[in-house]
Every structure is written in structure tokens, then in C-alpha cells.
Amino acid sequence: MILRICIADVLDQVKLDYRVKVAGHLGSWMMSVAREAQGVTGAEISWWTKGGRFRLGPKDVLIYVVSEFQSGAAMASGNANGTPESAGATFIYPAQKRALSEVYWGKITSPLAFSSVVFHEAAHNKSLQDNKMHGGRRRGGILEAFTAHGVARPTADDFKFFAEHALTEVSQIVVPQTTLKNFWYRGKRP
Numbered sequence: 509m510i511l512r513i514c515i516a517d518v519l520d521q522v523k524l525d526y527r528v529k530v531a532g533h534l535g536s537w538m539m540s541v542a543r544e545a546q547g548v549t550g551a552e553i554s555w556w557t558k559g560g561r562f563r564l565g566p567k568d569v570l571i572y573v574v575s576e577f578q579s580g581a582a583m584a585s586g587n588a589n590g591t592p593e594s595a596g597a598t599f600i601y602p603a604q605k606r607a608l609s610e611v612y613w614g615k616i617t618s619p620l621a622f623s624s625v626v627f628h629e630a631a632h633n634k635s636l637q638d639n640k641m642h643g644g645r646r647r648g649g650i651l652e653a654f655t656a657h658g659v660a661r662p663t664a665d666d667f668k669f670f671a672e673h674a675l676t677e678v679s680q681i682v683v684p685q686t687t688l689k690n691f692w693y694r695g696k697r698p
């Protein structure tokens with residue numbers, strides 16, 4: 509099984525060289541996860557852009573790139589609560605094993621920061637854990653609450669945690685592209 513992170517930049521906000529840097533950071537981190545996980549033979553980072561159609565496998569994680577919470581995929585889906593102040597958020601429905609993750613492009617300063625937010629949100633998504641994920645044995649990694657770590661790289665413990673959930677099937681909530689686009693245009697542009 510290939511561990512796949514699909515980043516949906518449906519509004520085409522992220523430049524190609526930036527995407528390449530993110531794929532580099534995340535690709536090597538996900539390979540470290542793959543080495544820890546039973547039954548995982550590889551890792552892949554996919555970027556989806558305007559006009560792209562998602563072809564998600566049952567174990568893939570989908571991460572939306574949006575300018576901010578108020579005009580994001582979660583709000584467009586009609587299921588989101590709250591107004592996240594962090595650079596990313598994941599909305600989890602554990603009973604149905606469904607999740608929606610997004611990254612707030614307007615709050616991100618570098619490809620490394622972008623990559624660490626994606627890793628953090630993907631870990632929420634796969635584990636179906638909300639704030640519970642931030643505590644426990646993890647200290648100093650990027651799975652702590654976001655305000656605690658700033659920009660950093662995952663620790664060995666972070667890889668191990670992700671690996672424990674790598675084979676979990678979480679149904680990704682997909683917001684139709686036209687809905688997201690219409691919603692975003694009603695909101696504020698970055």
C-alpha cells in the first residue's frame with residue numbers, strides 16, 4: 509500500500525517551485541512514516557489544481573488549500589464549527605469515520621511551515637483524533653497544539669504515531685469544486 513497525501517489547491521494559489529519544495533519535505537517525512545508502518549511500501553505527495561478531479565483511494569488523505577477559514581472548504585461544506593486561528597484545521601466525524609482537512613494559505617510563511625501544517629492536519633485526519641492528539645507522550649514534535657511548536661520538523665515519535673494510523677480508512681469529505689469556488693469568491697481574497 510502506498511501512503512498518499514493529496515493536496516487540493518483547486519483555486520491555484522501555490523506556485524510550482526513552492527509545490528516542489530513542499531513535496532520534498534513531505535515526501536521524505538512520509539517515507540519515514542512508511543518505514544515504521546506495517547504493510548506500507550511507499551509514499552506519494554499529489555498536488556491537485558484547478559480543473560483537477562480527485563481520484564481518492566480508500567486510505568488517501570485529502571488536504572484543501574484555502575485562503576482562510578471563513579472562505580474555506582469546511583465552511584463551504586456546511587459542517588464546520590468554530591473559527592480556527594491556526595494555520596490549519598481538521599473537522600472530524602469519528603462515528604462515520606469521515607474527516608475534512610484544510611490549510612490556511614494566508615497564514616503560512618514558508619514551504620517548511622506549509623509542510624508541517626499538512627503533516628499535523630493529516631495526522632488528525634488519519635487518527636480521527638481532535639485535541640486528544642496534542643497531548644500524551646508527544647513533546648516537542650509537530651503533533652502538539654500548533655501554538656506550541658511553530659515551524660518544525662516531525663520527531664521520531666511523530667512518525668510512529670502517524671504510522672499507527674496509516675492503514676485506517678477515513679472517508680474524505682469532498683466539497684464540489686464549483687461550490688468551493690463560489691463560496692470563496694463570496695469571501696475575502698488573500
Ligand SMILES: [Zn+2]
Pocket residue numbers: 628632638642651652653654
Ligand atoms: Zn492540532
